[in-house]
Amino acid sequence: MAKRKAVSIKDVARESNASLTTVSLVLNNRDGRISSATRERVLSAVERLGYRPSRLAQSLQSQRSGFLGILVPQLRHAFADVYFGELISAIQETAAEHDYKIILDVANPRYLERNHHLELFRRHYIDGLLCLGVTNNDTYLADFGEGQPVIVVNNRVQDVDLDFVQCNYVEAGRIAATHLCELGHRHIGYIHGATEVQTTSDLRHGFEEILQRFDISLPPSHFEDGLYTEEGGADAAIALLKRDPSITAIFSGNDKMAIGAISGLKRIGKRVPEEVSVIGCDDVHQSEFCDPPLTTIHTPIFDVGARACTMLLDLISSKQETVRETKDVSLTVRNSTAAPQTGRNGSPQ
Amino acid sequence: MAKRKAVSIKDVARESNASLTTVSLVLNNRDGRISSATRERVLSAVERLGYRPSRLAQSLQSQRSGFLGILVPQLRHAFADVYFGELISAIQETAAEHDYKIILDVANPRYLERNHHLELFRRHYIDGLLCLGVTNNDTYLADFGEGQPVIVVNNRVQDVDLDFVQCNYVEAGRIAATHLCELGHRHIGYIHGATEVQTTSDLRHGFEEILQRFDISLPPSHFEDGLYTEEGGADAAIALLKRDPSITAIFSGNDKMAIGAISGLKRIGKRVPEEVSVIGCDDVHQSEFCDPPLTTIHTPIFDVGARACTMLLDLISSKQETVRETKDVSLTVRNSTAAPQTGRNGSPQ
DNA sequence: AGAATATGATAAAACCTTTTACCGAATCGA
């Protein structure tokens, strides 16, 4: 199939009776050194031959790949998660605006064991890396060093001194707690996600801070792990209400689990929000379309992704030395929360 | 910050008192030419220096980038769509198994206008391309040619002769229609997605084929565009029932719109499935967690993505000349469909 | 007019591999 060889700068040089160097200078507008006559000659040859410089050769020479990496953890189907998807959309869009392309990697055990994360830089795959969904267990993050720009997106890592852009999850916890308390709830369940995620703790700290202020106790029996999945959320909600039927409100660490929780509550015949209020966290798109529409903490995920990408580019071009940003969150009230029913239905006071 | 220069094969050669060539031969196991003594010497030097070959130089030399491209259309936040996400997960996983990496591009108008899709190959960004979410309007697909392996994923393009891997949407339409008809529905609404998508027509053809067999008419007033979004699905369902209150079942072109439709129906006080049945298509993960859980056509999206990726690799390595595959689909019955209520509530017979 | 400076273009080095072709030394067969 004689896949005819790609045209190179040499071909252009020959075609235009100019030297290799001249062609390069013209193409890169290296100051007016070249006469407009030769410039035209070169340009027309480029046009005629349909020449486009090889990005491989360019990268080799410039020692810049023009790629940004996105590293996500190994989950069921990581990319089918709207939370990650939203971040990736934001990152891709921002990167494209700056003529960078995105490459996608999944940090599974095999990957890490083979040090593929280090190869990303050492073998010049990428110029910078964005890490999504990291946990405090991800010790490999400590492997990155000098000249390897890395930003942790919407999280932090406890023991590793890495740059990050995140939402204020402590505040998110406070807002959620305040909302429930002010509605009058006193028996509250808490569905959390993986505890090794830093923002999971942040959220809980903020939440408990406010509960204490309202003098409400949150016994261990009111906590349940929802695994950050719908199924987990459903199971957790059911477990919580079985263990303590007086619970009138549930805070879920993310919307996914909250939606699962609503589905679980319905399954055991509890009406939302009449009998049990549910509040989530994230404000993903579909929260508007579950039944009832979910009250949740709005976190500016898209902005965080875009900002992280911009900052990464600044790190790469040495416009920044270090990045540490925390974005504000807010309450989005829909219909899954209400004041608790007084009297009859349980609620032993 | 003296970012100390990366160690190159030259450094290894010097360190191990061998020639450049020898080092390369050892590293690539080019037949037993090298004595085990030198081999050891080289290997230990590699170890000591922490040498890793530059993939840029390798790619330049081999004329293979080691990347696969994924091109998605411009949508709200394309990657935050579980359907695309599932495909991307499958592709990424398969590619990684074969030591390929994935790069992500969004085909927005600016991108296409600048012919960035062609640059992908011409500038050696990628060795092969997977196109997601294409429509019959995407004429740029015709630009790809010889030596540019491209596969359309879970779709086809009417006028362009491109390789594809897809689900059998004609059959999906048939199955959905059969299900509704056998339940006894006679007044059926149809929420469709973008008509410029080939599978949209396939689905409809299959659906109408069965309705004719059951001698049921589907007047234009029973069609509504749901824009492939939740909002669109909700609006469409409401419009359909306002226009013809005798409708007892709705088929939706994807689950997203179906979930929206359920939410819309509830909003106007219609119970699902007692008053109106809803059946979707795709079987996305969350269909299990809406209320009621959605009856839908299961399409093996993940398999399609994985298969498309495998086939693309075969095209690249010339193990295949052409790819045309259609995967089976099946019915997943949950609780959003039921027999129509007889008598009282409308249903003029 | 002779020296100094612009101007326009180019040869060569550098970026880092892999592969091809070749070379000297040792081994082997006759």
Next chain:
DNA sequence: TCGATTCGGTAAAAGGTTTTATCATATTCT
């Protein structure tokens, strides 16, 4: 012992660009 192999290894080319240093030629200054 001569010619043919095998063995172990290397120099050089190729892959395609950018950048640096250099070289002619033309122009300007004194």
